[in-house]
Amino acid sequence: MVDGSGRGRPRSESARAAVLHAVDDLLVEVGYAALTMKGIAERAGVGRQTVYRWWSNKAEVLYEASAIDARHELSVPAGDDPREGLKAYLDALVAFLSRSHAGAAYRALMGEAQHDADVAALLASRDILGESAAAVVEEARRASGTTLSQEQATALLIGPPFFHILTGRSADAIDTEQLADQFVRALNPPGT
Amino acid sequence: MVDGSGRGRPRSESARAAVLHAVDDLLVEVGYAALTMKGIAERAGVGRQTVYRWWSNKAEVLYEASAIDARHELSVPAGDDPREGLKAYLDALVAFLSRSHAGAAYRALMGEAQHDADVAALLASRDILGESAAAVVEEARRASGTTLSQEQATALLIGPPFFHILTGRSADAIDTEQLADQFVRALNPPGT
Amino acid sequence: MVDGSGRGRPRSESARAAVLHAVDDLLVEVGYAALTMKGIAERAGVGRQTVYRWWSNKAEVLYEASAIDARHELSVPAGDDPREGLKAYLDALVAFLSRSHAGAAYRALMGEAQHDADVAALLASRDILGESAAAVVEEARRASGTTLSQEQATALLIGPPFFHILTGRSADAIDTEQLADQFVRALNPPGT
Amino acid sequence: MVDGSGRGRPRSESARAAVLHAVDDLLVEVGYAALTMKGIAERAGVGRQTVYRWWSNKAEVLYEASAIDARHELSVPAGDDPREGLKAYLDALVAFLSRSHAGAAYRALMGEAQHDADVAALLASRDILGESAAAVVEEARRASGTTLSQEQATALLIGPPFFHILTGRSADAIDTEQLADQFVRALNPPGT
């Protein structure tokens, strides 16, 4: 028994999959603003109540549909050279934010979080970007002997390309190798 | 005469002011999501058509209502010490993004721009953050002799606190003096 | 000016007519139970809000759509012979209740009134059957010198065929001439 | 064994009783319109399928729940005086239609039958009112030597108070003694 009692008809896995698939398709086709719970249900061939039963709003459906992809796309294999590891991570980050479906979902949710506390809480429950950067940031902090916290160092690494892309600038103008260098320099303790 | 012919009743300045005032109040009271053209018109005591006649959507009204405040809040007087100038700018930026009404409007619009091309174009028409940083970034670039473009340097300065705040972290954890130092170090050419 | 202020767009007479026409058609096509406000709006090519703006529920729309027809169908020209007047009225009544569209609407509303106080109040606002019988009943009362009130006499006249039809019996079995005779006999004061 | 096979779990008498009890309570509490199969099942503490297994709709449940009470309330002991028998029956009829729970159920079902053929068929399967009146009407026909059929005579007796109550008039205004007299007069052959 998965749920508490085991009584009643169990949740339909096929309905769940259909909804997640539908929301993914619809985000690409009509965009976030035109994404509606009604539309999701109809596209998935599912009753509206079934969608509402398991997710409160379109943000939750979208989050569940994209979180796994997001984590996957942002995970880079650990390499030998820390500098290359940073560059590889930044490449993945830029690709995710500017070209991936899951990244489009993330940007939409990030945007919604600016004016919807529920969505903000949803995103805060799993710091996808911070987690994805954890390994390379940790390694860089260790290597540099910086006094910066993990959080501060993460903002230093992700912040510049994040700002660049979210303010609508072209991702092509980003030089990840240079960003990695700048990050390392910024990390070094002032005295050295 | 402002418009071509000058014929007909001229635009009511009081209606315009009432709308801009109403949108400001409503953003604070009900939030961006619950902000509606209908609500704005009713709050302003104005016909709905009057709002639609001059702005196409709530984002445009909000932009016009907050852009002037935004520019004002982000302008810092030039000082003698460049390092202090950077810190003063970062302080203003953090205050704007995390505590100001105009900043709340900016974050809402920035979020909406992630999934609405019209809003993205609206924000792109005036790069408020980039402009506000132009003077201090320019000065820092000149002083450091960096090869970075103005755009790249701007992302380096604004990116970290921008990421920090837009991903929902507390603004209190931001140390602007440290950020200024890191920015200067990152800016220095590799060879020096 | 018809309404209080004369301000705002006036009510659309074509929308009103389309709704009343649609409800009439739909009652015949799908029956009262399957009649819905949504269906009426769609059939009329009208927004749902427009229906709700002017009528609270399907009973009100149906009532307005059928009341005029009902009154028309139940009005019989006054004749010379009272006995023939009674028969003519009963014929009209039986035809109305058992074969007319407006009568089907009336039966549906009468039924709904049994378990919906709003509909009961709606029907009570205009006693269509009682009014239609008023003239012949009045004449019969005058001629017979009965002590019965108008209301009691009306129930005596309408009751038997009303019961017959509303309890699902065939209208063909009704002998209106005989009913008229019985009504006159029942009306006579006991002592005569 | 009641059913053919006797295999499987037998029908739960307690579930049946709980459903009939629940529907009775709910009719009084929320009225016919708000009575739902779902609500009945929940109130009875019974699975919805169990309700659907034995009754097809709320009308059937309600009919079964009230038919026995109805017959009981409408049966009047035969007396010596036919005139008093008629009055006693009319008193029971008026009380039933205007004040009894079972009568409220009957009026609701009668109303529903005006626009639901299934409910009409259900009511037609057992002519509760006609049956209850059979004895007194039969006796009156025999005594008067009328040529009227049992059905016609029944309509003559029940029709007036039936019309009065179902069209929403007050039951207090009904004078059953007078109605009995009128019925007897109407029944008499024209020639006598």
Place this chain on the structure above:
DNA sequence: GTATAAGCGAGACGGTACGTCTTGTCTTGGC
């Protein structure tokens, strides 16, 4: 001074999503 024209508040219009409700069916495990 009298057209002509455009802006004004009000509010109805056709559409459509919202989140909730009930429908009748289906699918569990337990009795």
Place this chain on the structure above:
DNA sequence: GCCAAGACAAGACGTACCGTCTCGCTTATAC
């Protein structure tokens, strides 16, 4: 094989907002 629980697809409920439209009124310039 009946039972309670509860998920399922379907679709109506009444409300809200969308962007457009049609009113009568007001306030300008242009003739």
